[in-house]
Amino acid sequence: MNKPVNKTSAWKKLTSYYRWHKNDEMKDLFAKDKDRASKYTLNLENLYFDYSKNRIDEKSMRYLLDLAKEVNLKEKIEAMFSGEKINITENRAVLHVALRNRQNTPIYVDNKDVMPEINEVLAKVKKFTDAVRFGEFKGATGKKLTNIVNIGIGGSDLGPYMATTALKEYWAKDMNCYFISNIDGSACEDVLSSVDPETTLFVVVSKTFTTIETLTNARTCRKWLIDALGEHAVAKHFIAVSTNATEVSKFGINTDNMFGFWNFVGGRYSMWSAVGISIALMVGMENFEKMLEGANAMDLHFRNTEFEKNIPVIMALLGIWYNNFFGFKEYGVIPYDQDLRFLPKYLQQLDMESNGKSVDIDNKFIKYSTGPIIFGGAGTDVQHSFFQLLHQGTNIVPLDFIVPAISHNEIGEHHEILVANALAQGEAMMRGKTVEEAAEELAKSGKNADEVKALKRYKSFPGNRPTNTIVVKKVDPYTLGMLVAMYEHKVFVQGIIWNIDSFDQMGVELGKQMALSILPELQGNAYNKHDSSTSNLISLIKKIRK
Numbered sequence: 001m002n003k004p005v006n007k008t009s010a011w012k013k014l015t016s017y018y019r020w021h022k023n024d025e026m027k028d029l030f031a032k033d034k035d036r037a038s039k040y041t042l043n044l045e046n047l048y049f050d051y052s053k054n055r056i057d058e059k060s061m062r063y064l065l066d067l068a069k070e071v072n073l074k075e076k077i078e079a080m081f082s083g084e085k086i087n088i089t090e091n092r093a094v095l096h097v098a099l100r101n102r103q104n105t106p107i108y109v110d111n112k113d114v115m116p117e118i119n120e121v122l123a124k125v126k127k128f129t130d131a132v133r134f135g136e137f138k139g140a141t142g143k144k145l146t147n148i149v150n151i152g153i154g155g156s157d158l159g160p161y162m163a164t165t166a167l168k169e170y171w172a173k174d175m176n177c178y179f180i181s182n183i184d185g186s187a188c189e190d191v192l193s194s195v196d197p198e199t200t201l202f203v204v205v206s207k208t209f210t211t212i213e214t215l216t217n218a219r220t221c222r223k224w225l226i227d228a229l230g231e232h233a234v235a236k237h238f239i240a241v242s243t244n245a246t247e248v249s250k251f252g253i254n255t256d257n258m259f260g261f262w263n264f265v266g267g268r269y270s271m272w273s274a275v276g277i278s279i280a281l282m283v284g285m286e287n288f289e290k291m292l293e294g295a296n297a298m299d300l301h302f303r304n305t306e307f308e309k310n311i312p313v314i315m316a317l318l319g320i321w322y323n324n325f326f327g328f329k330e331y332g333v334i335p336y337d338q339d340l341r342f343l344p345k346y347l348q349q350l351d352m353e354s355n356g357k358s359v360d361i362d363n364k365f366i367k368y369s370t371g372p373i374i375f376g377g378a379g380t381d382v383q384h385s386f387f388q389l390l391h392q393g394t395n396i397v398p399l400d401f402i403v404p405a406i407s408h409n410e411i412g413e414h415h416e417i418l419v420a421n422a423l424a425q426g427e428a429m430m431r432g433k434t435v436e437e438a439a440e441e442l443a444k445s446g447k448n449a450d451e452v453k454a455l456k457r458y459k460s461f462p463g464n465r466p467t468n469t470i471v472v473k474k475v476d477p478y479t480l481g482m483l484v485a486m487y488e489h490k491v492f493v494q495g496i497i498w499n500i501d502s503f504d505q506m507g508v509e510l511g512k513q514m515a516l517s518i519l520p521e522l523q524g525n526a527y528n529k530h531d532s533s534t535s536n537l538i539s540l541i542k543k544i545r546k
Contacts, residue, residue: 002071002361002499006324006368010067017060018325025464026053026430042311044301046473047482049311053430054318054398054466055326064317065307067497073313076496081303083109083264087503088361094503095262096269096488097299100292100481109264121259121274126285128239128257129277132201133172133284140233145201148177149191150278151221152205153213154349154508155267156241157181160205160278162346163271163291166339166480169408170283177282180221183213188220197228202238203278207261209240209247212512222251241274266503268349269488287477294481302489312486315468316493322398322466323369330395333376335402336422337475343402344376347487354491354502361501370498380421391428391461398466401426402483406474422469432463 005011030036030052040052056064079086083093093109098118106113131137135144150160161179164171171177178191202221206214218238225237234252241259242248248258259274271279272292280288298312307313322328331351333344355371376382379401390397403422407415433441438459442452472479495502520526521538530538 004360004367005067005071005497005499008067008070010063010070013063014060014067014321014325017063021055021057021060022326024055024057026055026466027463029057030430042309042314044311044482045297047311047479047486048471049314050469050471051314051318053426054321054468055464056318056321060321061317064321067320068307068313068317068493071497071499073307073493073496077303077492080492081107081299083107083114087266087501089501089504089506090263092503093264094266094269095264096266096272099265099272100295100299100485102293102296114262114264117262118273121261122289125259125274125277125280125288128259129280129285129288132281133175138236139198139201140229140236141198143198144174145199145237146175147195147200148175148203148278148281149195149200149221150177150179150203150205151181151214151218152179152203152241152275153181153211155270156205156211156214156275158342158346158349159268159271160276162342163276163279163480163484164282165342166475167279167283167287167291167477168339170287170477172282172284175282177278179278180217181213183216185220188217192221192224197225197233197237200225200237201281203241203281204238204251204253205241205275207241207243207267209242209244209251218251239277241277266505268353268505271484283477290477291481294478294483295485296481297478298482298485298489302485312489313493315486315490316497318398318466318468319372319490319494320497323372326396327369328396328398329369329372330397331372331374332390332397332399333374333402334379334382334399334422334425335376336379336418337402337404337407338378339408339475340402341378343483344374346484347376348374350487351491353505353508355495355498355500356507357498357500357502360499362499366498366500368498370500371494379425380418383421383425387425390465396465399429399468401467401469403469403471404473404475404479405471408474426467426469428461428463429465429467430463432461432465433459435460 037050037052041048041050043049080094081097083095085091085093087094095107095114098107098114101107101115104115106115128137132145139145150157157179164177178195180187180191204214204218222234225233235254238253239257240248240253241261243260245255245258249255259277261270261273261275265273272295276288302310302312319331333347335343351374352371357370358366360366389395401422403419435456439452439456442455442459447455492502517528518538521528522542
């Protein structure tokens with residue numbers, strides 16, 4: 001049994017230090033230390049992590065690092081990489097790191113090296129994706145398959161969707177990719193109205209091949225294909241990422257075109273496996289493997305680098321500092337890159353499904369804050385939506401800015417303007433503008449004394465709002481792998497500190513179970529007992545639908 005983290009020596013020191021230093025101003029910290037920026041910047045190859053615009057100093061960082069050591073973080077990192085069953089509620093190893101183990105060193109689960117099977121599946125993915133991309137595996141009418149439709153939900157959708165969008169510059173020029181996840185019929189209709197059955201390949205991603213949303217959407221697509229080309233076409237236009245060969249075969253998919261994965265890979269960590277076959281189809285296996293290599297570089301950094309210079313560890317500790325001591329319960333990720341616009345949505349699942357827990361691994365209810373609320377979007381768009389709250393609202397939200405130094409599309413001065421905005425936002429969040437500075441600015445603009453008095457508070461900004469800036473050279477497959485693995489490990493570290501199992505997702509199940517009891521009522525005359533509101537809503541919707 002672990003000592004509760006809020007009873008550790010380091011936690012007590014942090015609590016005391018916070019009380020005395022919670023109002024420290026970052027701009028004062030910069031004024032006192034001319035080397036602050038370099039002191040609080042880390043890098044791994046072409047990824048730079050500047051965390052100098054945070055409410056930290058040498059002492060608070062020392063206490064945070066002591067906290068990581070006191071919860072035996074190093075030992076627990078090794079447990080994950082070594083294949084120990086750290087997913088305690090499901091008694092499973094957690095080995096997404098094995099999927100990108102480019103050194104191919106043996107990793108054992110239940111005394112069996114998992115690497116040969118992983119390499120076998122990767123080879124099978126390469127063989128199939130090459131055959132599709134080079135026109136060797138054709139559709140039922142002999143045409144090349146140029147429209148890829150991924151049918152999945154959760155981790156079977158969000159990772160591949162985010163990554164294919166992020167890597168659009170690397171797509172095969174004659175191919176397009178689409179995603180269907182929502183059970184709303186409009187999701188199917190939108191995609192099916194955009195593609196040609198003769199040139200469309202459907203990728204059905206469901207480990208059990210029983211996920212209701214995925215299978216409902218897959219059956220709708222199957223009917224659409226059969227209506228156009230006949231039932232014999234299913235085997236030429238559908239493949240599966242699954243472990244249920246019986247159900248895959250019943251569906252009409254050739255099990256030679258079924259790609260497996262393992263219980264030690266959670267859905268939100270699965271895009272590195274055959275779940276990412278849509279990525280490989282669009283960008284090619286060489287680029288998919290570069291993404292694995294980038295993730296592997298971050299894995300090695302995380303596993304082998306001392307905590308003081310370890311990017312995911314420092315990110316995680318800063319999150320603990322704000323969540324558990326300052327009480328900042330939200331966290332924003334703002335990529336200044338249009339192709340990374342779905343990264344915040346992907347990170348919502350990664351972080352909130354992993355660490356949105358209230359029971360610890362010792363089966364006790366938790367009495368401190370755990371996972372934050374994650375949100376974000378692409379800059380500069382979001383500057384014109386929710387940044388008003390970030391600058392002047394009463395809720396303080398720590399932010400990550402992700403900034404590529406080079407754009408794939410260097411058109412005129414677009415990218416310089418984009419980068420200028422990113423850097424300005426970080427400086428503005430930190431510096432703010434005092435009421436006195438606002439008054440002086442208004443006076444210089446020609447406002448009279450009454451106008452200055454009326455406007456100066458509205459024009460002021462509190463500042464002292466923490467941000468990290470992550471600079472990469474360019475968003476390419478290798479860099480994307482590094483970025484995603486960095487956030488995976490950050491989430492892992494925070495789960496260790498909060499003493500929770502970051503690798504189950506029990507909270508996903510309750511609503512799904514209850515939906516199964518409501519569905520028969522909507523479809524017929526069955527009746528199950530509900531609260532009066534739910535019963536009334538069922539009756540109302542049935543009446544409207546009639």
